[in-house]
Amino acid sequence: MSINAIKPFVCINCGHRVRELYKKYSNTLKTTHCDKCHQITDKYIEFEEFIILIDALLLDSCAFRHIIYNGNFKIHWKVFFVVLLLESFALCRYKHDSGRIASSHLHERGFYMCTIQNIGDA
Structure with a gap:
């Protein structure tokens, strides 16, 4: 069973459900685009947790969506x-x-x- 079947992801820009956040090609990751808003599904998958926390403290709704739906935060x-x-x-x-x-x-x-x-x- 893949991780996508366990935990559905969402686009951090519009909240639309997506199948995957990125595609892995050998040693690189390529971010996917949302079918609804056509923006990068989740830009925060490439960011350090500290930067995400700063954006959350600045009350950025995209950072909150990443933390709640797509992130692997334990904090x-x-x-x-x-x-x-x-x-x-x-x-x-x-x-x-x-x-x-x-x-x-x-x-x-x-x-x-x-x-x-x-x-x-x-």
């Missing part, structure tokens, strides 16, 4: 944790700038409350 919880902390910090700064959180609560209690709120919203 999903780390990505979730980093995105949660960044989102909590952004929410805390927004509340501080709009006057909902006093300056003295910004560093500790406000951040913790925003983190709890983000966990509840997820």
Whole structure:
């Protein structure tokens, strides 16, 4: 049984299901193109995991599609944790700038409350 039958792949650009992400010719890989959007199916198969994580932290939907559907990541919880902390910090700064959180609560209690709120919203 091939790996394609076990785990279906998707195009990271449009989300369309595809049979394969690349074709292997002797020692080289050739990326495939999506039948629907005609773009490279998954450009991230040639990237280092660190670059993919940076794109995920920048909230690139293509990077998330690669991680969830096509990637062989074993660190999903780390990505979730980093995105949660960044989102909590952004929410805390927004509340501080709009006057909902006093300056003295910004560093500790406000951040913790925003983190709890983000966990509840997820």
